[in-house]
Amino acid sequence: MKKTISIHLLGSNFLVEEDAYELVKNYLDRLNDSLRNSPDRKEICEDVELRIAELATAYLSEKKQVVTFEEMSTIINTLGQPEDFLEDEIAGEKEDKTNEKSSEKKFSKKERRLFRDTENSVIAGVCSGLAAYFKIDTVVLRIIFILLGFAGGFIIPFYIIMWFIVLSAKTNIDRLQMQGKPINLENLKEEFQEATYRFSKSSKKFEREISDKDSPLRQKITHLSSFFTKIIGAAFLVFGSILLIGLLTFTFVDWEVLHIEKNGFQLNFNQFCELFIVNKSSAFYLWIGILVAGLGIVSLMFIQGAKLIFRLESKWIKIVKIALFIVAFVGIGIIILEGSQTGADFTNRGEFEQVIGPDSTNVLTVEILNKNIPDNIHNDEDFDFEGFQILENEIIQSGISINYALSEDSLFHVYVEYSAFGKTNSIANQRSKNIKHIISLENHHLKISPNYSYSVKDKIRGQTVMLKIAIPAGKSVQFRNTIVRSEDIKDSGFINRYGEYEHYVHED
Amino acid sequence: MSLENTKAQMRKGILEFCILSILKNKEAYPSEIIETLKSAKLIVVEGTLYPLLTRLKNEELLTYRWEESNAGPPRKYYSLTKIGKAFLEELDATWDELQMAVNKIVKN
Structure with a gap:
């Protein structure tokens, strides 16, 4: 097993084996050293680096991501030892004059460009690039940017636009070109024109990069989306x-x-x-x-x-x-x-009505029986939830709603309607008849239990008990805390599982 | 003076001429130039080419433009400048004269 190192050759990244890295580093150092007296040093070194990158790329594929020591040796042998191939070329002093001329040329108008200085960047190198271009101190420019950011905020979109339009200085040539000219109107105008051109070009490039799998932009997006993908994955788990x-x-x-x-x-x-x-x-x-x-x-x-x-x-x-x-x-x-x-089993509704009364009193007193379970079903800490209790083989439900009507004669009439659901009408009717409920009318007292029960065999099938009390005109029904008069027949009531009467006033 | 050294000197003298000739009708990037020179056995190691190209460029015989490559780093495509073309014409004529002169001497 060998350790691999990521190296950067003029804008291309490579994974190389550790000893291959040593080899190439040593080679480039020697090359640099051999050329120390040549003004072409940077350019030749970059050309060689480019060639190394190109040759290395040829060794790589989808499946093979790492450049081995052997491959790097082959590459270097192909290029030759710097001491050998530079001997004659650089030795002559006579070339120095032409080279001096050319190094001036490097900064000529045409080649001067604005770059983002990603090596000295805080965010994306826009400020440091601009600072290098205009020969301003980077720190000063950054302070200006921050102040403008607080003042107006337009600097933020400006920064982002610059980030997209302006390329980063990738090579040393770029970096040299980046250190451009003093600021003057002509330069600014020219740079602006170039920037517009680059913008139209970079929007096309943007399109292309989005569709190109290997582009750095696409990689950035892939990187970001893979982060979110992982979060979603974690959520799934x-x-x-x-x-x-x-x-x-x-x-x-x-x-x-x-x-x-x-x-x-x-x-x-x-x-x-x-x-x-x-x-x-x-x-x-x-x-x-x-x-x-x-x-x-x-x-x-x-x-x-x-x-x-x-x-x-x-x-x-x-x-x-x-x-x-x-x-x-x-x-x-x-x-x-x-x-x-x-x-x-819930498709058909069955009803069973029982008539209680009549009674001739002026005030019908309703007495709600103790909320506790009737004596014949003994309570042994079984299950209890809202409105239901299950004791042995009986399901006990609570809550009875009451409607009122005007009596057609001078007597009180009480109707109890039991209802339930079933697969067929007859099953539903049978279920409603199976509901056990205690209600009686004696001596002007209507005694009613808030609970009703039915067999577990009947299942919970929406069993309900509804009470309808027909009140004669001018007479009233007396609950413990409420009086319902014959004028209030549009109201309704409910006896809850605690045996309390709740009255609901009808509103038009 | 060793034989190897003499050979190297001879090659070196005509190398510039050959590079300019390769670029006479079309632009090319270093790898292409290298391939041609290698197949003609004019260069042994690639490294020789780069200082030469840089020098020719600085002498304004050559110029280059960058082009993105599908695989690998961007490439410098070299081509002849006006000066380079004139220079090459001169060399062509000189070479013809030289060749004839040399052949005459060697064969006799």
């Missing part, structure tokens, strides 16, 4: 875990685990099914369906999360994902199929 915990709780532990509030569920799955689901086999299949769908979805989330985080990409993952999708769909299918059987 977190939600997957939560779902899994929920599923395990649901499957293996009593629902009491989920009991948070006093009025929350305390049923385990079997007990819940007993109360709601049509029959035991349906409940079993429903349970299987939830398990299959749940495990399928959880596995999918885990696989997707892991795939996004670790950038896994393989045919097998796809196959497994498709398989899991099918599993989850099958599970959901079972849930729908079995659930619809239970749903069908």
Whole structure:
């Protein structure tokens, strides 16, 4: 195993083996050293660097990312030792004059350019590039930028535009050109024209870069998006875990685990099914369906999360994902199929009406019986949740709504309507008849229980008890805390599970 | 003076002329020039070329422009300047004379 090092050769990045790096560094140092007296030193060194980069690129492919020591040796042998090939070329003093002339040329108008100085940058090197160009102290320019940023804010979009338009100084030539001319009007005008041209060019380049997979811009975007991809992947894992915990709780532990509030569920799955689901086999299949769908979805989330985080990409993952999708769909299918059987049991509503009375008093007193369960059902700490209590084989529900009407004669009439749902009308009617409820009218006293009960065998099928009291004109109904007169017949009332009467005034 | 040295001197003298000739009708980037020179066995190591190109450019015989490459770093495409073209014409004529002169002497 060899250590690899990332090297930068004039704008290209390479991964090279450590000893290959030593080799190329030593080579370039020697080259630089051999050329120390030549004004062409920078340019020749860059040409050689470019060539090394070009030759190195030829060794690389999608699968092979690292330049080895052997390959670097071959490259250097191809180029030859600097001491050898420079001997004759540089020795002559006579060339110095022409070279001096050319080094002036380097700064001529045509080649002078504004660059971003990424090597001395705080953000993107716009300030340091401008400072180099206008020969201003970088710190001064930065302070100006910051002040302008506070003052107006337009400097921020300006900075971003400059970031996009102005290229970064990648090579040493760039860096030399960057250290341009003193500031004057002509230069500014020329630079502005060039900048407009570059802007139109760079917007085209932008388009091209977006579609080019290897472009630095695309890499930047890829980098950013891969960061978000990883966050999404992590979210998948977190939600997957939560779902899994929920599923395990649901499957293996009593629902009491989920009991948070006093009025929350305390049923385990079997007990819940007993109360709601049509029959035991349906409940079993429903349970299987939830398990299959749940495990399928959880596995999918885990696989997707892991795939996004670790950038896994393989045919097998796809196959497994498709398989899991099918599993989850099958599970959901079972849930729908079995659930619809239970749903069908809610399609027909049945009613059963009982008439109590009449009574001839002026004031009918309503006495709500103790909220406690009737004596014949003994309370043994079973289950209790909002409006329901389950004791042995009886489901006890509370809450009775009351409507009022005007009596057609001078007597009080009380109607109790029991209703329930069922697959057919007759089943629904039977269920409504099965509701047990205590109500009696004796000596001008209407005694009523806030609870009613029915057999567990009947299931919870929307059983309700409604009371209708017909009040003769001029007479009234007396609750413990409220009087309802014959003028108030549009109002309604409700006896809650604590045995209290709640009155609701009708508003037009 | 060794044989190798003499060979190297001979090659070096005509190397400039050959580079200018390669660029006579088309522009080329160093790798292309290298390939041509290598196949003609005029250069042994590539490094020789770069100081030469820089010198010719500084003498304003050559000029170059940058071009992006699909694979690898950008390339410098070299071409002859006006001065370079005139220079090459002179060299062409000189070379013809030289060749004839040399052949005459060697074969006799």
